[in-house]
Amino acid sequence: MKQMGEIRKVWRFFTIADYEREEQWINEMAREGWNLTAVGFCRYIFRRGTPGEYIYKLDIVERTESDEVRESYFNFLTECNIRIVGEFKDWLFLQRRAADGPFDMKDDTYAKLRTVNKIYSFSVRTLCRLLRIFLMLIFLCSLADWFAPHSEFSEVCSGIMTGIGVGGILALNLFWVPILRKLRRQVNKLIDETGVII
Numbered sequence: 470m471k472q473m474g475e476i477r478k479v480w481r482f483f484t485i486a487d488y489e490r491e492e493q494w495i496n497e498m499a500r501e502g503w504n505l506t507a508v509g510f511c512r513y514i515f516r517r518g519t520p521g522e523y524i525y526k527l528d529i530v531e532r533t534e535s536d537e538v539r540e541s542y543f544n545f546l547t548e549c550n551i552r553i554v555g556e557f558k559d560w561l562f563l564q565r566r567a568a569d570g571p572f573d574m575k576d577d578t579y580a581k582l583r584t585v586n587k588i589y590s591f592s593v594r595t596l597c598r599l600l601r602i603f604l605m606l607i608f609l610c611s612l613a614d615w616f617a618p619h620s621e622f623s624e625v626c627s628g629i630m631t632g633i634g635v636g637g638i639l640a641l642n643l644f645w646v647p648i649l650r651k652l653r654r655q656v657n658k659l660i661d662e663t664g665v666i667i
Contacts, residue, residue, distance in 0.1 A: 475517040477503055482511045485592055486651040488527050488584075495525045495562070508555035508562050525554075526563045526572040529587050559591060582659040589652040596645050599637065606634035 479498075483491040495505055495513070503515035504523050530542060546553065550569050555562035565572060610627040 477515045479513045484648050486648045492527045499523050505554050508557050523564050524567050528561045529559050531559050578662045585655045603634040603637035606630040
């Protein structure tokens with residue numbers, strides 16, 4: 470944590486499945502008087518302010534959505550006195566004055582389910598994209614061997630691409646699949662809480 474008078478820079482890592490913990494931490498910082506002003510990869514910048522003046526919420530809006538849908542959503546946020554204080558990839562870091570009330574009702578299980586389901590869907594699509602890339606690398610290895618068998622260049626390329634492809638698939642199994650399982654459990658738990666039978 471780096472602190473320079475009225476500005477504090479914090480480096481902290483959260484997985485996509487820990488978005489609620491990240492949101493709680495940002496709100497704890499706000500209660501202590503540190504208001505979020507910018508975000509980046511594992512980096513948060515806070516400015517000294519009035520303790521408890523703002524509350525924060527994380528939301529996910531995919532970049533693939535049309536400009537009209539995004540603009541309509543951003544206009545809705547503005548009408549609700551909600552400000553976007555940071556964006557990182559598809560994540561929005563939203564800020565609202567505590568005096569204007571909370572973002573959601575206390576027990577709004579449907580809103581939580583919608584958010585977790587969006588995160589889960591985003592994670593599944595990301596996993597599929599990464600798998601496609603790694604499988605394409607392995608496929609290109611076999612093409613390199615077929616077009617230029619036993620050449621030094623094809624052997625080097627084949628080794629590198631196979632290593633990256635297989636290593637990437639193993640890394641996804643070790644790191645991404647557990648995150649998906651955790652998100653799926655959260656979705657199932659929220660579905661059970663709503664009492665909806667699927």
